[in-house]
Amino acid sequence: MTHSDRGPDARSTDIASGAGVPRWIAASLNFCSRCGAELRFGAIEGEDRLRSSCPACGHVAYVNPRLVVTTLPVTDDGRIVLLRRGIEPGLGAWAQPGGFLEVDETVAEAAVRETFEETGLQVRPGEIVGLYTRLEAAVVVLVFEALVVGGTPAPTPEALEVQAFHADAIPWSGLAFKTTYWALVDWLERRHPHLRAPAFTVGR
Secondary structure: OOHHHHOHHHHHOOOOOOOOOOHHHHOOOOEOOOOOOEOEEEOOOOOOOOEEEOOOOOOEOOOOOEEEEEEEEEOOOOOEEEEEEOOOOOOOOEEOOEEEOOOOOOHHHHHHHHHHHHHOEEEEEEEEEEEEEEOOOOEEEEEEEEEEEEEOOOOEOOEEEEEEEOHHHOOHHHEOOHHHHHHHHHHHHHHOOOOOOOOOOOOO
């Protein structure tokens, strides 16, 4: 099955679908969160794949991807703001601001909060640029285009540098993630269709 068969969000993953829970997550699923008994991995009646379940109380330990909410902040003069990451993964490489959605906020609120925390910029989320699957990290990345409406860009514990780039000066060779690459590709197609991105060659 090709990426196109799986939808455009498959462009950002190198792992085939249907492989089940990643090993690095499965290694932490040892005991039942309800009764504390040891979980058992295997077939379960009524389920379409192998899962971890509790033989004592019957609880099924479902594993679902986490949602990462990010923005492509755009300045009044049309430049796009990226940050040079100050933490792993992607330390020292360029990415869009963002982070995990909290259980008590909307995706728009998360976009505003994460962007301010990482860049010092206040933004107003607009159109959704895209959704991108990262099976490697067990996440789905939501990317908003966002208008910069205030704040002052400044380094933070998560950003070594915050910089605005013209569309023809995006640092393609220094991007941290495939999700950043494809979000920028999709943004260019929408806002600057005359520009073409180079092939993705680095990052995670």
